[in-house]
Amino acid sequence: MSKPVIGLTGPTGAGKSTVASALKRLGCAVVDADRIARTVTEQPACLNQLKAAFGTGLMQTDGTLNRKELAQRAFANPENTAQLNRITHPAILAEARREIAAAQQSSCRAVILDAALLFESGAENLCDTTVAVLTSPQARLKRIMARDGISEDLARERMRAQNANDYYTSRADRTFDGGTDWSIFDEKIRELLEKILRQPYEKV
DSSP, rough: OOOOOOEEETTTSSSSSHHHHHHHHTTTTEEEEHHHHHTTTTTTTHHHHHHHHOOOOOOOTTSSBBHHHHHHHTTSSSEEEHHHHHHHHHHHOOOOOOOOHHTTTTSOOOOOEEEETHHHHHHHGOOOOEEEEOOHHHHHHHHHHHHHTTTTTHHHHHHHSSSOHHHHHTTTTTEETTTTOOOHHHHHHHHHHHHHSTTTTTTO
């Protein structure tokens, strides 16, 4: 049987990357959609589309993409965000599909598709099951401020730009509490993985 593909998602600060790292330690292969996105947006075909859509001034003096400038323009309004997604998502999904297929040929126990925009991009269609990592807004706020070294106002702004927890609970097959105590964190991740491996296609 082919290795199950587990879509892993959740809002910023919830602990998604920590869960992905724990799953990797348990023998899973991780396909990182953020890494793929960075690679895709450096490709000439994608760069040309981005420059046509968002104007000049997107490139740095060394010839690489100014990601901060792109983010400011792309997230200035919903229309720009949708345009960015139309340009990048097809290429990201194509590469994710290739990496998943390669990982399934390895000795991994399962393939984790780590994607913040799992549902928004349609990437859940590449997965056998999906898991959303969620925690309280208060915990997320503290984590974002500490992780990124930003003010509370900026952290709240980032949170407002993302979907609320109920967006994920209504779509994901399973959820995991990103606020789980460290003393039992790895064990809870192990339990989650074993449950999926036993019944990878059952929605609960």
